[in-house]
Amino acid sequence: MQKAPATCRSFLARLPFLERVIHVRWSGQGVWMPLGDMKFDVPFENATSYPSPGEIILYPGGVSETEILLAYGRVNFASMAGQLAGNHFLTITEGHDRLALVGQKVLWEGAQTIAFEQA
Template identity: 60%
Template sequence: METTLKKIIVQGGPFQFVGRLEEEKAPRTCQRFLEMLPFKSKVIHSRWSGEAVWIPLGDFDTGLDFENHTSHASRGDILLYPGGFSETEFLFVYGSSSFASKMGQLAGNHFFTLTEGHEHLAAFGKLVLWEGAQDIVFSLADA
């Protein structure tokens, strides 16, 4: 399956981002994510992870283990915590971040990296911080 040529569009509140899947480093996570598209939810500001927003998924069973996991993602990285210690969640990093929960340090599967829209990351994060939950949609770009 050749998904590396496919673009993923992220509409977060009024901002649009474009990104690529990290298929070589996290193939199972990327495949599972593609099965979820289009994915629509609300994004809220992180409580323990610094400059990041997150999408809580509760006890959703991804069927995944750790792959390409990190606690220290970069601006524009999106992680999937597959569940276990804490609830399943996506973490969308917009600045300095160290992935954590009330249970302590976490590591999530880095499976997605933004390639366009970095200039809107800080504004997006501040919007979620000061104005509350925002709609977020991940979808495959039209060919």
Template identity: 60%
Template sequence: MIIEIAGHAFTAVFEERKSPKTCAIFRKAMPFAGEIVHVRWSGEGVWIPLGDRDFAVEYEDATSYPAPGQILLYPKGKSETEILIAYGCVRFASKAGTLAGNHFATITSDLDKLREIGVATLWEGKKSILFKA
């Protein structure tokens, strides 16, 4: 999978073995376009707020502490649906408290550039994102 953020292309892999249902649902939604904004409570990450969107998937391989490059889908619950991308230290949370999201993909290239874009999102604001096969 290719993920384009602010004009930069990253290579990523689906975590099929750990989150097969989430991967299948997300593949069906691709190409998936949106905008990232910097997280408010979680640390060094960006997120795509998705409101009431329902991917109709349960928790699988859920974590609150993703490593840099890991991508989580929070499938609705005590907070809105969202996708989180860690670029540094993250403790996934919302105004409702700690969350856990399905780790369904991992960026495998240019993590230094991902950090650069993450920090720029903090200081400059939202950036475009596109997930494609």
């Protein structure tokens, strides 16, 4: 929360957050939630183009549509408009050994439901 406070507050206000993830098109080993023109009203903070496996980033819109991306492997965050940077606001700290299985499932079986809830 310290490095992306506005993004964390905005996302927490939307919990529970239920979406579907699809495999990224241009970015590498990640899954994403295309959110169209959904407004999070946050600045760029703690932004990266290279999230590590387990890191979740929010692109608040601008050059491309609003989206959330979960890296399960190597990612160079981009869209058809080119390189992007998203706000790293959440990190999966356990189960990294299963992240690639999630990515492969989405790649080969299509969109999957994902839910974020406050514990």
